[in-house]
Amino acid sequence: MPNTIARDAAWPILTIPTDLATSIEARAATLGWEPARLAIAILRGERKPRLLFSTKSVEITEAAAALLREGGVTCADVLDRHLSGDWGTDETESPGSNEAILGAGVGRPFSRFLVGLDPDVAVVVETDLVIGLTRIETGVEYVVHTLPA
Numbered sequence: 001m002p003n004t005i006a007r008d009a010a011w012p013i014l015t016i017p018t019d020l021a022t023s024i025e026a027r028a029a030t031l032g033w034e035p036a037r038l039a040i041a042i043l044r045g046e047r048k049p050r051l052l053f054s055t056k057s058v059e060i061t062e063a064a065a066a067l068l069r070e071g072g073v074t075c076a077d078v079l080d081r082h083l084s085g086d087w088g089t090d091e092t093e094s095p096g097s098n099e100a101i102l103g104a105g106v107g108r109p110f111s112r113f114l115v116g117l118d119p120d121v122a123v124v125v126e127t128d129l130v131i132g133l134t135r136i137e138t139g140v141e142y143v144v145h146t147l148p149a
Contacts, residue, residue, distance in 0.1 A: 056132030
């Protein structure tokens with residue numbers, strides 16, 4: 001008997017054999033993924049990135065969500081890239097700084113990802129390792145909130 005495991009815009013209802021669904025559910029549990037997300041990732045040919053660190057919660061500003069949506073990028077895309085050590089466009093300015101932060105276990109690893117072709121249009125992803133909070137915001141919002149009061 002088939003088992004419905006995933007709903008997605010590309011596959012509104014994904015029905016697969018029960019034995020495969022059981023296998024996907026078991027693999028998803030070991031990876032910490034939702035079974036539906038893993039099933040869709042498999043169909044798309046995606047792999048789970050190797051995460052260097054984790055987060056307990058994620059905040060995204062409305063402006064960043066709108067910017068990502070307009071650019072055809074998902075929050076999950078930039079979050080997965082950040083948590084797997086892809087620091088985006090700013091790593092050349094301070095190479096190794098995020099790795100040093102991760103090695104110390106305290107601080108805030110930082111990524112900056114372009115959205116589109118304009119080098120001034122980007123989202124910033126920053127994780128506070130101590131409290132486990134990851135924040136996604138536009139580059140402009142990040143600059144504003146990091147200025148001294």
